[in-house]
Amino acid sequence: MKQIKIIAVIAIVIVIGLIAVGSAFLNNEPESRNPELSLNINASHAISVVTNNTSASDYLTKNFDNPDWRVVTAKLERGTVYNLDGTPVQNETNVWKVEAMERTCACSGIDDLYVVEGYVSADTGELLEISTKTVSEQNYDKKTCATTSCH
Incomplete structure (x- = not known):
């Protein structure tokens, strides 16, 4: 049972990471890729x-x-x-x-x-x-x- 919980937590972390990376690539404005660039x-x-x-x-x-x-x-x-x-x-x-x-x-x-x-x-x-x-x-x-x- 503990192994299933660990696998579920790892899967959730991976999904959240993929969503974060995907949203960064989808947003094409140079200002958003480089926050110090205004x-x-x-x-x-x-x-x-x-x-x-x-x-x-x-x-x-x-x-x-x-x-x-x-x-x-x-x-x-x-x-x-x-x-x-x-x-x-x-x-x-x-x-x-x-x-x-x-x-x-x-x-x-x-x-x-x-x-x-x-x-x-x-x-x-x-x-x-x-x-x-x-x-x-x-x-x-x-x-x-x-x-x-x-x-």
Whole structure:
């Protein structure tokens, strides 16, 4: 009887541990994974700052036609952030790197992407830099493509 109670207690501890670990992984906000990190601007707000910028908005309106071919990401960068030409954007501690990209066609194989790339201060919400460009999909990982057929 004592062994059954011990096994039951161990099983309960394991279940509680799995629930705690699972809930930590399900909560994707960087602030929750790192309690000492306090951000004034979240990823959604950073995406809004970039997409509401006049030049980005014009580029999106002109070139982005098909939501199924589109990917929008926001990644929190810590420390100095560099843009594509290697120059530092700003020596901010926390910067959101926002990328909106869409394929230029539904063809198979590697083709071009329309890209809007912006950097937003996670502390102030200030747009630090924005660029629009057309680049080859080879410059991006598979996970950034809207379809798996591009790589």
